[in-house]
Amino acid sequence: MPLSAPFLKRLTLLPERIDRKIFPFNQLPWLQGDFQFSFTAPITILAGENGSGKSTLLEAIASLCGFSAYGGNQHHRLLHVGAPNPLREAFRAAWLPKVTHGFFFRAESFFNLADYVDREGDKDYWGGKRLQDQSHGESFLATFENKFKSRKPSIYILDEPEAALSPQRMKRFLRLMDSWQNGSHVQAIIATHSPIIMGLPGADLRLITPDGITPCRLRDVPHFREMQEFFADPESYYDAAVNTPLPD
Numbered sequence: 001m002p003l004s005a006p007f008l009k010r011l012t013l014l015p016e017r018i019d020r021k022i023f024p025f026n027q028l029p030w031l032q033g034d035f036q037f038s039f040t041a042p043i044t045i046l047a048g049e050n051g052s053g054k055s056t057l058l059e060a061i062a063s064l065c066g067f068s069a070y071g072g073n074q075h076h077r078l079l080h081v082g083a084p085n086p087l088r089e090a091f092r093a094a095w096l097p098k099v100t101h102g103f104f105f106r107a108e109s110f111f112n113l114a115d116y117v118d119r120e121g122d123k124d125y126w127g128g129k130r131l132q133d134q135s136h137g138e139s140f141l142a143t144f145e146n147k148f149k150s151r152k153p154s155i156y157i158l159d160e161p162e163a164a165l166s167p168q169r170m171k172r173f174l175r176l177m178d179s180w181q182n183g184s185h186v187q188a189i190i191a192t193h194s195p196i197i198m199g200l201p202g203a204d205l206r207l208i209t210p211d212g213i214t215p216c217r218l219r220d221v222p223h224f225r226e227m228q229e230f231f232a233d234p235e236s237y238y239d240a241a242v243n244t245p246l247p248d
């Protein structure tokens with residue numbers, strides 16, 4: 001019987017490979033002590049403030065899978081991979097089994113990937129239309145709906161997939177996530193600021209803070225509480241946002 005997701009079981013930080021004088025070890029507090037991350041569900045969702053280290057962690061995992069730092073799969077080797085990732089070099093990964101088929105989606109550098117795909121002329125594998133001839137949100141969905149539906153064991157790493165999606169288009173992404181949950185062949189690791197994605201039933205939601213990476217309920221995530229305050233009273237929320245002194 002084939003093994004089921006999650007395939008990447010655990011990440012362990014090896015002290016002998018850490019240089020405390022360089023990023024990210026000198027800036028991310030959750031890397032200061034013993035660090036180990038166990039994956040317990042097919043879909044892991046990372047929440048946290050800007051600068052908490054979500055993207056840094058995802059980039060290191062993507063590098064472990066052989067994906068470029070700009071995104072794509074293992075075949076997109078013409079993209080500049082960049083210097084060795086210090087965090088990736090310090091990780092020991094436990095797999096069962098080792099899976100390298102998949103995709104790294106990174107909203108921040110998606111333009112670079114779209115430009116590469118369009119220049120290579122493989123639009124037939126991305127929905128039949130040049131990515132840069134579509135709107136930002138349409139090109140995101142074309143990627144999700146054509147590159148994230150493999151039937152073989154796959155690992156999908158997504159950094160802020162919601163960045164260009166309207167609320168209506170978000171529903172189509174939720175259906176895709178639901179198909180991953182209902183299957184056994186996909187492991188997904190997602191960093192997001194969207195409470196809609198964070199609330200996926202059955203996903204392992206983790207909150208990254210200076211104290212560590214811990215399991216968290218949706219209603220306890222600061223992002224959710226902020227949106228809850230806004231929808232409860234938009235006028236008061238706006239008034240507080242512009243008139244309350246900001247912390248130093």
